[in-house]
Amino acid sequence: MGFHVPVMAVEVVAGLVGDPQGIYVDATAGGGGHSRAILEELGPRGRLVAIDRDPEAVAQVRRELEDERVVVVCGRFGELVQILVRQGMSEVDGVLFDLGVSSHQIDQASRGFSYQQDGPLDMRMEPGVGMSAAELIAQSGPEELARLLAEYGEERQARRIARAICQAPSMHTTAELRRAVESVRSGHLPKTLARVFQALRIAVNGELDQLKRGLAAGIALLRPGGRLGVIAYHSLEDRLVKQTFAPLVSACTCPPEVVLCVCGGKARFSKVATQTKRATTAEVDLNRRARSASLRLYEKRGD
Numbered sequence: 001m002g003f004h005v006p007v008m009a010v011e012v013v014a015g016l017v018g019d020p021q022g023i024y025v026d027a028t029a030g031g032g033g034h035s036r037a038i039l040e041e042l043g044p045r046g047r048l049v050a051i052d053r054d055p056e057a058v059a060q061v062r063r064e065l066e067d068e069r070v071v072v073v074c075g076r077f078g079e080l081v082q083i084l085v086r087q088g089m090s091e092v093d094g095v096l097f098d099l100g101v102s103s104h105q106i107d108q109a110s111r112g113f114s115y116q117q118d119g120p121l122d123m124r125m126e127p128g129v130g131m132s133a134a135e136l137i138a139q140s141g142p143e144e145l146a147r148l149l150a151e152y153g154e155e156r157q158a159r160r161i162a163r164a165i166c167q168a169p170s171m172h173t174t175a176e177l178r179r180a181v182e183s184v185r186s187g188h189l190p191k192t193l194a195r196v197f198q199a200l201r202i203a204v205n206g207e208l209d210q211l212k213r214g215l216a217a218g219i220a221l222l223r224p225g226g227r228l229g230v231i232a233y234h235s236l237e238d239r240l241v242k243q244t245f246a247p248l249v250s251a252c253t254c255p256p257e258v259v260l261c262v263c264g265g266k267a268r269f270s271k272v273a274t275q276t277k278r279a280t281t282a283e284v285d286l287n288r289r290a291r292s293a294s295l296r297l298y299e300k301r302g303d
């Protein structure tokens with residue numbers, strides 16, 4: 001089985017790489033697919049910083065991309081500014097966030113991300129760091145768990161499912177979590193399971209907090225003319241991206257009662273396309289992961 005097939009790689013590269021001699025950041029390097037595609041566009045003076053918080057992904061990318069133009073860093077994109085400062089970089093030409101987990105992480109039962117295979121209820125992108133999903137559940141009461149399922153999984157049966165999870169005799173494996181969810185029998189089971197596993201994964205890895213910090217860092221680090229791209233796989237992430245950029249892309253910062261605009265268009269970003277990009281049906285036929293992906297691209301304006 002391959003490590004990971006990059007989603008919308010053609011669209012990402014076309015949208016992100018403006019200057020082949022520039023500095024680009026792949027903030028979620030995974031199996032290195034997007035990194036490789038970006039690297040193929042770069043000239044001899046171009047640079048790529050490939051980051052992942054999962055040491056296994058980092059090892060894979062180091063193996064895949066031996067190239068003097070590439071630096072591979074194990075770290076969280078929430079600390080993007082610090083990571084780049086350590087590389088002597090204070091401005092970049094493009095940043096990509098391809099959110100969530102890779103196929104490799106999901107396919108390995110031992111990582112505990114999948115409801116389709118039995119494994120330890122772990123879900124940590126950084127193995128051994130912080131609390132596992134089982135530990136998180138053990139220390140949350142049904143109220144807190146219901147809040148997580150509702151907030152991060154947008155699950156309507158959050159209370160009933162949380163109660164079933166907390167009442168289960170043992171909660172150490174993905175199969176035990178699956179059985180607890182199944183016992184509630186609500187709605188379309190695979191979708192409910194996906195929402196519950198998503199919610200726990202987001203909580204375990206602090207994903208939305210990372211995304212907020214990562215976007216803020218990317219916004220600060222981009223040079224005028226530089227571009228930031230985000231591939232999101234569910235509405236929580238996508239909404240956060242949209243809301244973060246909304247005040248930055250508005251054409252005018254003057255209050256609505258000002259009839260004659262005098263700000264001269266102080267918007268700091270423009271959308272690269274009015275429509276969010278979706279994978280083509282041909283791509284979705286080859287890679288089912290691509291079906292829920294949406295790519296947003298923003299360009300920083302000149303001063």
Ligand SMILES: C[S@@+](CC[C@H](N)C(=O)[O-])C[C@H]1O[C@@H](n2cnc3c(N)ncnc32)[C@H](O)[C@@H]1O
Binds near residue numbers: 005053076100
């Ligand atoms: C969808 S995969 C990326 C796949 C990659 N674009 C490729 O072409 O192979 C997401 C990756 O982002 C990593 N990741 C998620 N959150 C992160 C964070 N806050 N900081 C760094 N890496 C993160 C995960 O470990 C995973 O390897």
